[in-house]
Amino acid sequence: xxxxxxxxxxxxxxxxxxxxCAFAEQTGxxxxxxxxxxxxxxxxxxxxxxFTEGGCGLNITLPFKLEALDLADxxxxxxxxxxxxxxxxxxxxxxxxxxxxxxxxxxxxxxxNLGWGIRDKRVLLIGAGGAARGAxxxxxxxxxxxxxxxxxTAIKAxxxxxxxxxxxxxxxxxxxxxxxxxxLVINATAASLDNTLPTLPEQLFTAGxxxxxxxxxxxxxxxxxxxxxxxxxxxxxxxxxxGQAAESFYLWRGVYPQVAPVLTQLRRELG
Ligand code: ATR
Numbered sequence: 001x002x003x004x005x006x007x008x009x010x011x012x013x014x015x016x017x018x019x020x021c022a023f024a025e026q027t028g029x030x031x032x033x034x035x036x037x038x039x040x041x042x043x044x045x046x047x048x049x050x051f052t053e054g055g056c057g058l059n060i061t062l063p064f065k066l067e068a069l070d071l072a073d074x075x076x077x078x079x080x081x082x083x084x085x086x087x088x089x090x091x092x093x094x095x096x097x098x099x100x101x102x103x104x105x106x107x108x109x110x111x112x113n114l115g116w117g118i119r120d121k122r123v124l125l126i127g128a129g130g131a132a133r134g135a136x137x138x139x140x141x142x143x144x145x146x147x148x149x150x151x152x153t154a155i156k157a158x159x160x161x162x163x164x165x166x167x168x169x170x171x172x173x174x175x176x177x178x179x180x181x182x183x184l185v186i187n188a189t190a191a192s193l194d195n196t197l198p199t200l201p202e203q204l205f206t207a208g209x210x211x212x213x214x215x216x217x218x219x220x221x222x223x224x225x226x227x228x229x230x231x232x233x234x235x236x237x238x239x240x241x242x243g244q245a246a247e248s249f250y251l252w253r254g255v256y257p258q259v260a261p262v263l264t265q266l267r268r269e270l271g
Contacts, residue, residue, distance in 0.1 A: 003054060004252065007036040007046060008061035015266065016059050019245040022265065023257035031056075031253070043067045051090050057252045058088040059245075065100075065130065072098025081164075082134040087248040099251055102131075103138030105244030106186075106214065106237075111142070113239045113260065116184060116210050118142035125149050126175070126198055127188035128156035131214055135188060136160070140168035148182070150175050152189070152198065175199055181206045187213045187223040197222040205232050213237055218270045238270070239263050 006016040012035070020033040036058075038046035043064040048071075050058060060068040068085035069075070073095040079085050085098035110116045123144040125132055128151035139147060147170040151157035154174030161172030178201050185205065191198050192215035205211070211227030216238035220228065227234035242263045250256045 001030040002056045004033045004057045005036045006059040011035045011037045022262045023249045027255045081137040101244040101247035103135040104247045106240045107138045108243040109239035120145045121183040123147045124182040124185045128160045132188040192221040
């Protein structure tokens with residue numbers, strides 16, 4: 001059967017094999033999906049060997065998404081905009097297509113699983129690193145009323161907003177000067193990974209506002225907890241993880257799997 005894998009360092013705790021095997025079972029696709037631990041200095045070699053030996057596609061996780069961009073022979077628009085590749089597909093002619101499905105996974109989780117439509121909404125994206133950049137094009141494609149980028153280091157958010165200004169109505173700035181309210185606030189900082197919370201003002205949400213953390217955990221992340229204590233519905237990023245996997249699966253197999261049952265099962269297993 002066709003062989004796929006996720007490559008990263010570390011890789012032991014990746015949920016991707018579990019998710020893709022569930023998709024394969026559900027859709028009746030005949031495939032094998034494994035984990036590859038690449039040495040920190042040998043991502044390209046490891047990926048090339050995988051494809052030389054007949055591998056069909058790779059997911060790429062930390063810290064190799066930038067190197068995967070360099071390895072790709074061709075890029076989708078969303079991968080080029082993200083400046084990072086999380087999915088590689090070996091095409092008929094052997095050329096590697098690089099895609100980035102993270103932002104699409106986020107949008108799918110927001111709009112389809114949670115029912116939090118983005119169109120005409122005021123959206124705040126916190127952070128200006130790789131995670132924020134990867135989300136921008138798919139978010140702007142949903143045509144929010146306005147998208148504001150806020151980052152601890154204001155200049156990075158201003159720069160990033162500048163880079164994407166031709167794709168929609170967006171602005172950038174620091175976390176301190178935030179004065180307006182938003183319908184949707186998305187945390188794309190690495191703060192939850194350190195179990196901390198970005199310093200945020202009170203009164204950030206409109207009535208009916210929602211909060212989303214791209215990070216996921218067994219329990220509520222600090223950002224999810226912070227939102228819920230204000231009575232704001234909040235979700236972590238587990239659905240984004242399953243969503244990006246579904247987008248990769250679709251790129252590879254041409255079949256779009258059902259996300260909801262896999263998400264429900266994963267949530268139960270996370271405890
Ligand atoms: P990633 O690829 O996950 O986005 P990154 O490129 O290192 O990682 O970016 C991390 C982001 O999280 C940045 O926006 C960073 O803010 P700075 O640009 O000011 O460094 C943000 N971040 C990390 N820890 C944070 C914290 N405790 N509070 C607020 N922002 C934080």
